Amino acid sequence: MKQSTGSHKTRTSIWAGIALSTLTLSTVAHAAGDEALVIPADSNQIAYPAGWQNWSVIASSHRTDNNTLRVILGNDIAIKAARQGHTLPWPDGAVLGKVVWKATALPSWPAAVAPGELVHTEFMFKDSKRFQDSYGWGFGRWLGMAQTPFNEGNQSCIACHTPVKDNDWVFTEPARFPSTGVSH
Numbered sequence: 043m044k045q046s047t048g049s050h051k052t053r054t055s056i057w058a059g060i061a062l063s064t065l066t067l068s069t070v071a072h073a074a075g076d077e078a079l080v081i082p083a084d085s086n087q088i089a090y091p092a093g094w095q096n097w098s099v100i101a102s103s104h105r106t107d108n109n110t111l112r113v114i115l116g117n118d119i120a121i122k123a124a125r126q127g128h129t130l131p132w133p134d135g136a137v138l139g140k141v142v143w144k145a146t147a148l149p150s151w152p153a154a155v156a157p158g159e160l161v162h163t164e165f166m167f168k169d170s171k172r173f174q175d176s177y178g179w180g181f182g183r184w185l186g187m188a189q190t191p192f193n194e195g196n197q198s199c200i201a202c203h204t205p206v207k208d209n210d211w212v213f214t215e216p217a218r219f220p221s222t223g224v225s226h
């Protein structure tokens with residue numbers, strides 16, 4: 043009997059411990075959540091596309107002239123269009139994101155280049171009404187880990203994307219993904 047009282051006590055303190063650590067965890071999670079809710083200011087009058095970190099991949103690229111790695115991401119509308127090949131034109135509501143990092147050798151395998159310092163994120167927002175003066179696209183850019191908004195207008199974006207105006211102003215060719223195991 044003594045034995046069982048002892049184990050009961052132990053169990054109680056284990057539960058107390060679990061309750062306490064759950065409390066601590068939820069406080070931490072709450073604090074992290076608050077931090078995640080810091081939304082950077084608009085770029086070129088366009089709102090920050092909060093949550094893009096969880097978007098899917100359309101393609102990746104490696105710019106050899108300035109040694110940066112990029113992933114090209116899309117929101118749900120863009121991913122659906124990309125997977126179905128409906129990108130000429132991209133549908134209204136599609137948002138394309140490009141995340142740029144300095145290419146850095148992987149310490150564990152130096153022949154592999156991996157994403158290092160974050161340079162910036164750039165987004166193209168398709169809305170043929172709102173952005174009719176810029177060929178249906180809004181252009182926004184946020185710099186570095188602080189995601190400081192770029193506010194110098196869309197002229198430089200449009201000028202550099204002009205070679206692909208017949209491809210709805212988009213350079214990226216969606217990477218080939220097998221359609222196995224998913225429905226779009």
Ligand code: HEC
Nearest residue numbers: 103112138140164165166181182183198199202212213214
């Ligand atoms: C110096 C030329 C240049 C400028 C300036 C430029 N881009 Fe691009 N952009 C490119 C090229 C080239 C690609 C495709 C290759 C890559 O980087 O992956 C691209 C790709 C993109 C993509 C992925 C979709 C696509 O077209 O392939 C987005 C989004 C994007 N740019 C947004 C912007 C925004 C927003 C600006 C202005 C703030 C901007 N770009 C300015 C050259 C440019």
